[in-house]
Amino acid sequence: MAKKKQLTVHNKSDKPDNIVTSEHKTIEDCLEIEAQLPRFMRDFFIYLKNAVALSTRLAYLNDILFFCKYLIADNTITSAKKVSDITIDEFNNITARDVNYFIGEYCTRYIIESQTSIKVVENHNRALARKKSSLSVLFKYLYRDEKIKNNIIDGLNPIRLPKPQPDAIKRLEIDEVARLLDVIDSGTVFTDKEKVYWEKTRLRDRAIILLFVTYGLRLSELNQLNISSFNFSRGEFKIYRKRGKEVLMPINRTCEKVVKEYVSLERPKSEVLDDENKDALFLSIQRTRMTPRAIRNLVKKYTSYVLGTTSDNGYSPHKLRATAATSLIQQGFSIYDVQNLLDHDNVTTTQLYAAHKKNVKREIVNNFEWIDE
Incomplete structure (x- = not known):
């Protein structure tokens, strides 16, 4: 087994080393997810890197990877066996209805099964809204960058979030x-x-x-x-x-x-x-x-x-x-x-x-x- 390399920080910023190290770990997590996603999203990764906070970038990438894995499991939009093999042509065929079904039906309750356990995952509206936001940013960028021909964002169903109540x-x-x-x-x-x-x-x-x-x-x-x-x-x-x-x-x-x-x-x-x-x-x-x-x-x-x-x-x-x-x-x-x-x-x-x-x-x-x- 290869010995794990020791991480050292050469820090010329005003940030303490512990924050630089923590951010580096998050960036590494982002890069690991990006390596699994389709190649046609590379320009989107650059956009995301400069447009949102680091923690938001990681959350968006996780949601997009989850959506792509769903596409493979669903097997109606893509014939790819790996997420990285999904093509832009296949993404072009995705409709607002497909995304609405993913968020409103699949994500509300799904099962993660391993060899030893079955885990039931339920998402409330706040979690669903975050997934919708992640996919909206992706599809909006792909349309703006002329990689897909239709802007499907306007067709996504609204997700009602409870209004915060002071007494609660x-x-x-x-x-x-x-x-x-x-x-x-x-x-x-x-x-x-x-x-x-x-x-x-x-x-x-x-x-x-x-x-x-x-x-x-x-x-x-x-x-x-x-x-x-x-x-x-x-x-x-x-x-x-x-x-x-x-x-x-x-x-x-x-x-x-x-x-x-x-x-x-x-x-x-x-x-x-x-x-x-x-x-x-x-x-x-x-x-x-x-x-x-x-x-x-x-x-x-x-x-x-x-x-x-x-x-x-x-x-x-x-x-x-x-x-x-x-x-x-x-x-x-x-x-x-x-x-x-x-x-x-x-x-x-x-x-x-x-x-x-x-x-x-x-x-x-x-x-x-x-x-x-």
Whole structure:
């Protein structure tokens, strides 16, 4: 068996090496999928590379590969035995009706069968809408590039997505956040066996939770944090958001305190770490950068104690993002300030977290009388 080559990073950008390495892995995944797809899509790959975020590029390619595999299994449009053998002439014969059947009938529920198991996959409307978007981008490009003769996009069926309801947004209330922090600090909810682990990670876990509920960070943003991300003398830290946006965040006294305590009192010293993890902020017991899954499980575990449920039903980091948004608005910050802090593309997203203010005008008027009775 050939020995796996060691990856080294020659980084001349401002991005930390861990982010460059993570992006490289995603790019490799994209290239692996592109190698399986038909050759006539090569120009589309170049378009996709420059038109959308890296994570979106990977998601689109996965959806297109899935569609092409469906075409081969269906055996009515193509005679190809491999995805790469599908021809542009065969793609030219695909109609809006074919795509509508694929999304509306096949994708809603299908079976993946292996030698040892049968897996039933069901997709809700949000997942179906993503697949429709992926195929729409592909067919729109092929038509624009004059590779196919008909623009079938207008014939695709609409997919109704439920309108977000403010009351349905899952989040912790301010008193529940206080209880959450108390659970981490006291450890009284844990068994003797669980306390052994808790005592080794208490300061780390507290710092993670406080960064989530203070800044509403995305999971990827927190996972990528390094010690070098923080400049305490300037009172700020750097994060990398979607689409590669580099943002400086001011750090308040609470978060500065908990991060410093974790680094100085609990985190393993850099000299005992390998080069890959020397700069990583949040480390596992194995002294490697915590994975997104580990962080998600940690958050779900702690929130489950506050909610009185199982770890599986605890809140995800995204629910703490909603918690941060709601708490900031409750403290009186404008939705535009909160939109800026949380990096919402559209202020209507932020407005959902202001649902508790639906009676605010009545309260203001009732408490602002010009004439005393």
